[in-house]
Amino acid sequence: MSSPKIRPRAISGAQVPKPQNYFYRLASSQRFLAIIGLVFIVLILLPLARTYSQRRLVEKEISDVNSQISDYEQKNKEMNDMIAYFQSPQYLEAQARLNLNLKKPGEEVVVINTPQDSGVTTVATGAAQSASDYVKWWRYFFN
Secondary structure (H helix, E strand, O other), X not given: OOOOOOXXXXXXXXOOOOOOOHHHHHHOOHHHHHHHHHHHHHHHHHHHHHHHHHHHHHHHHHXXXXXXXXXXXXXXXXXXXXXXXXXXXXXXXXXXXXXXXXXXXXXXXXXXXXXXXXXXHHHHHHHHHHOOHHHHHHHHHHO
């Protein structure tokens, strides 16, 4: 005769029957629990990835703005240097010489006159005004 299998007993001494329904077997399956764990990990990682990409975008914008600030500061420095030059006595003297034809005491000014060719331009404009429109267009495109 074969002896019956000995089953371990619970601490209380009562037998705890295992439920044999589908959901209990599914929930106790290691594969199902691994899939549920992966789903939770993905649900946690998606917002983190979105936040990380937004943070990288903000950091890039901040670095762009900082570079623009440094460019504007450089331009501001150049403008201040120009303002300082425009207010200097050397610039005022140069502008007085060029625009107001002023000179220093004891200095001689030499003026060179160039002949103007105003007669040539009037002849050319007179010929162009007397030509017909077709001739003007022909000269415009082919000359």
